[in-house]
Amino acid sequence: MTRGRKTSFRIHLTPAQRQTLLVWQHATNISAGLARRARIILLLADGMTITDIAATVGMSRRHTYKWIQRFVQEGLEGLEEKPGRGRRRGPLPPDLRDQHDMDVG
DSSP states (O other), X not given: OOOSOOOSOOOOOOHHHHHHHHHHHHOXXXXXXXXXXXXXXXXXXXXXXXXXXXXXXXXXXXXXXXXXXXXXXXXXXXXXXXXXXXXXXXXXXXXXXXXXXXXXX
């Protein structure tokens, strides 16, 4: 039984988009995150609610909605990882920096 309210979000995938998302969903040589995002879009295109999609893929509604919006705005490219995203790291502490330099050098 479907939980939640019906979403007003409706997306229609082209056959090429659907094929690409299906390949991503089942591929073993791409990130698990990209495969999960492909599944989100496929489930939405099949008429599932955002609440049910979030529960199915193990993600919050907020993050599920974020990836849907990125797909709507940017297409398949919006689902790919963007460089520079995530937590920024500060400089290594001196003791780790010395060890890193020895490992690299």
